[in-house]
Amino acid sequence: MTTPTDASFYKPVSFSETVITELMIPSYSNFGGKIHGGILLSLMDKVAYVCAAKHAGNYCVTASIDTVDFLAPVEVGDLVSLMASVNYVGKTSLVVGIKVISENIKTNTVHHTNTSYFTMVAKDEDNQPVIVPGLVLENRTQVRRFLEARRRKQLKHNYKQEADKIVMPDDEELCREMLEGERCTIA
Numbered sequence: 001m002t003t004p005t006d007a008s009f010y011k012p013v014s015f016s017e018t019v020i021t022e023l024m025i026p027s028y029s030n031f032g033g034k035i036h037g038g039i040l041l042s043l044m045d046k047v048a049y050v051c052a053a054k055h056a057g058n059y060c061v062t063a064s065i066d067t068v069d070f071l072a073p074v075e076v077g078d079l080v081s082l083m084a085s086v087n088y089v090g091k092t093s094l095v096v097g098i099k100v101i102s103e104n105i106k107t108n109t110v111h112h113t114n115t116s117y118f119t120m121v122a123k124d125e126d127n128q129p130v131i132v133p134g135l136v137l138e139n140r141t142q143v144r145r146f147l148e149a150r151r152r153k154q155l156k157h158n159y160k161q162e163a164d165k166i167v168m169p170d171d172e173e174l175c176r177e178m179l180e181g182e183r184c185t186i187a
């Protein structure tokens with residue numbers, strides 16, 4: 001019998017595709033009258049969780065978020081829709097791609113506010129990472145997204161190795177040289 005924890009168990013991307021639409025109310029706004037970035041992050045985390053947990057058939061946690069660039073401000077009164085789908089699965093982790101759009105219902109204008117990738121890890125009852133079902137890719141877009149997510153994972157690994165090479169020199173003079181041209185000064 002196959003269960004969601006069997007490595008042979010696969011689910012199609014469409015099984016867990018999730019859309020959340022929320023009205024941007026005045027209490028979500030900052031002093032500038034625009035919607036707080038944190039409100040959008042919270043909604044993204046929510047939709048990522050729903051999508052991931054549905055695919056995993058288990059409780060999931062957010063392990064990392066791959067870049068959040070806010071491309072356009074969101075206004076009070078806008079409808080924000082977050083579209084999420086599983087782009088990639090590893091062993092116990094999966095990547096949820098999220099596209100966020102905001103819509104002005106009076107003018108019918110739509111803005112793409114951001115696209116981000118949440119890595120979620122499935123957990124069992126003992127809070128240990130647990131294997132997630134494989135992914136059935138149903139069209140070319142889903143194949144492309146899977147390949148792109150795998151590439152991002154490799155790049156992130158390379159980036160970490162490169163970033164770890166940055167060393168703090170003992171020699172203060174060398175420090176000053178390295179900081180030349182930067183807007184800082186050593187007191």
Ligand SMILES: CC(C)(COP(=O)(O)OP(=O)(O)OC[C@H]1O[C@@H](n2cnc3c(N)ncnc32)[C@H](O)[C@@H]1OP(=O)(O)O)[C@@H](O)C(=O)NCCC(=O)NCCS
Nearest residue numbers: 061062063064065089090091092093094119120121122129
């Ligand atoms: C993320 C977490 C589950 C990793 O646990 P761990 O014991 O280090 O597990 P592992 O090293 O076995 O990694 C499990 C999987 O997570 C992935 N992973 C771990 N850290 C990751 C990171 N920073 N970014 C992306 N993937 C990560 C691993 O690649 C692995 O994937 P795979 O099984 O598909 O190959 C654990 O650190 C955790 O629970 N963190 C807190 C999560 C949380 O509370 N989130 C809410 C934030 S408020």
